[in-house]
Amino acid sequence: MFTQTMSFLIRNLADFFVLLLLTRLYFQAAKVSFRHPLAHVVLSLTNWMVLPLRRVIPAAGRFDTTSFILAWFFAFLMHLLLLTLSPWPFILASPLSLAALMIAALLELVKMSLYLLFAAVIGQALMSWIAPYNPLMSVLNVLTAPFLRPLRRFIPPVGGVDITPLVLILLIQLLLNVFLSQLEPLVLQRVLIAA
Secondary structure (H helix, E strand, O other): OHHHHHHHHHHHHHHHHHHHHHHHHHHOOOOOOOOOHHHHHHHHHHHHHHHHHHHOOOOOEEEEEHHHHHHHHHHHHHHHHHHHHHOOOOOOOHHHHHHHHHHHHHHHHHHHHHHHHHHHHHHHHHHHOOOOOOOOOHHHHHHHHHHHHHHHOOOEOOOEOOOOHHHHHHHHHHHHHHHHHHHHHHEEEEEEEEE
């Protein structure tokens, strides 16, 4: 019971910080104004960890390197802590084990990025029907446009309705449930078990 509770808390806290940091990263890359209420909340919740490290880790153009490294660190720490709670003795000092944990952390970032995109597409679709002039629509449009635009070149509207958000949601689900769900356990199996 204790192990399950701790695993639940570790995973959810780590994912919360990973999502916040990735949201900050994507807002900055998409040039979302941090005066927007949602962007301001994300900024306020992440400044305490991003700003001190930014003195050491500079941004690479529009790419917020500090937020990316912190998100990766939280994902790495999550996998490491979950591994220590598991009943299997592992060899962390092995380069193969460390590489597997680093790759698993990157896969976690990909997974969380897909969840963010999924939420943005769903939010954009719902708000386009309910409240198309809501200030949040501009943020959602900026985040989803790079993914919907290429699909719109190949998929015409059906009966005047844009179905590209539905296609994008299906593609995201395919990536999450088929590829990533099978790839993550394969990577984590590379963590060496002590004999």
